[in-house]
Amino acid sequence: MLIDTISFYIFAFMVLAGGVFTITRRNAVHSAISLIVSLLGVAGLYLLQQAEFLFVVQVMLYVGGIMLLFLFVIMLVNLDQAARERQFNKAWLVGLAAVVGVAAEIGYVLYRGRDAFHVADSMTAVPAPPALGNTEMLADALFSEYLLPFEIASILLLVAVVGSVVMAKKRI
Amino acid sequence: MYPITTLHYLVLSVALLLIGTVGVLTRRNIVIILMSIELILNAVNINLVAFSHALHNLGGQIFAIFVITDAVAEAAVGLGILIALFRNKETVQADEIDLLKW
Numbered sequence: 539m540l541i542d543t544i545s546f547y548i549f550a551f552m553v554l555a556g557g558v559f560t561i562t563r564r565n566a567v568h569s570a571i572s573l574i575v576s577l578l579g580v581a582g583l584y585l586l587q588q589a590e591f592l593f594v595v596q597v598m599l600y601v602g603g604i605m606l607l608f609l610f611v612i613m614l615v616n617l618d619q620a621a622r623e624r625q626f627n628k629a630w631l632v633g634l635a636a637v638v639g640v641a642a643e644i645g646y647v648l649y650r651g652r653d654a655f656h657v658a659d660s661m662t663a664v665p666a667p668p669a670l671g672n673t674e675m676l677a678d679a680l681f682s683e684y685l686l687p688f689e690i691a692s693i694l695l696l697v698a699v700v701g702s703v704v705m706a707k708k709r710i
Numbered sequence: 711m712y713p714i715t716t717l718h719y720l721v722l723s724v725a726l727l728l729i730g731t732v733g734v735l736t737r738r739n740i741v742i743i744l745m746s747i748e749l750i751l752n753a754v755n756i757n758l759v760a761f762s763h764a765l766h767n768l769g770g771q772i773f774a775i776f777v778i779t780d781a782v783a784e785a786a787v788g789l790g791i792l793i794a795l796f797r798n799k800e801t802v803q804a805d806e807i808d809l810l811k812w
Contacts, residue, residue, distance in 0.1 A: 539713060542713075542714060543712050543713065543714055546714045546718065550718075550722050553722065553726055553752075554722070554725055554726065554729070557726055557729040557730065557749050558729060560729075560733065560742070560745055560746070560749065561729060561730075561732060561733030561736075561737060561742065561745075561746055561749075566739060566741050566742060569741075569742050569745055570745065573745050573748065573749070576726075576749065576752070577748075577752065580752045580755065580756060583719070583722075583756060583759070584759055586714075587719075587759050587760065587762075587763040588763065589759050589762070589763070589771050589774075591771070592755075592759060592771055592774055592775070592778075595775065595778060596778070599778060599782060600748075600752075600778070600781075603782065604748065604781065604782060604785045607785055607786065607789055608741065608744070608745065608785070608789070611741065611789045611792060611793065612741060614793060614796075615741070615792065615793065615796045615802055616796075617739070617741070617802065620738075620739050620801075620802050620803060623738070623803065624738065625737065625738060625739070626736045626737060626738065627736060627737070627738050627804065627805045628805070629735075629736075630735070630736040632735075633732065633735030633736045634732065634735075634736065636735065637728055637731050637732050637735065640728065640731070641724070641728050644724050645724070648717070648720060648721065648724065652717055655715065655716050655717050655720075655764075672771075675768055676768060676771060676772065676775075679768050679769075679772055680772055680775070684772050687776060691776055691779045694779065694780070694783055695779065695782070695783055697783075698782070698783035698784075698786050698787050699786065701786075701787050701790065702786040702787050702789070702790030703790070704790075705787065705790035705791055705793070705794045706790045706793045706794060708797075
């Protein structure tokens, strides 16, 4: 139990520190590397919650796929000019004020509703180990109950592929 | 002994969501705005997986998979738009693209 607590705080620190560095760095490559740290922290949190399949998906798809795409684009697009200019837009104070407002709102909701999370107690109690592995159960649900959303998601990906190719083409 | 409850995960997810929102609202560089959107989607996923674990229901993890799918599609199309934009306007600063601004 203690090791869970310690790992949670380590991963939470990774997530938050990576996030803060992502939005404050001047150099886009440094931002991307901080984002990788943050995403790996999220992957660790999945592992702590026995979502092993999502852990693998997070590492392979996010850290391996999306970040590669980002680094490619950073390489293609010349960002040297942008790194020397002003980093925050003129309305940054308004944006920050809006976020503080939203933070107060959500914080109030969580504070008032903290007793409603009695479900949390089930996390401390050790549940009976499931008969099937996490991946197997996910596959069962995904290919039976959620088959239609799954197929729609594949159409979405096809549309995204065609769309991004058309967008990045020089002449159509 | 300080057990980690669902509330811990919710607070962490709120913090990550707010960090991502600050990035979207204040940065000028479009690449970093897209990265902030990834942070926001990850905050959502932390929430979904936390509830999935707490309630012993796999629906949250399934939904997280769909969120990740959407994030991939969003990143691919967004970066495609960015490349087209850079080819036409030679800039990646969000506030310099103000053709439709009144």
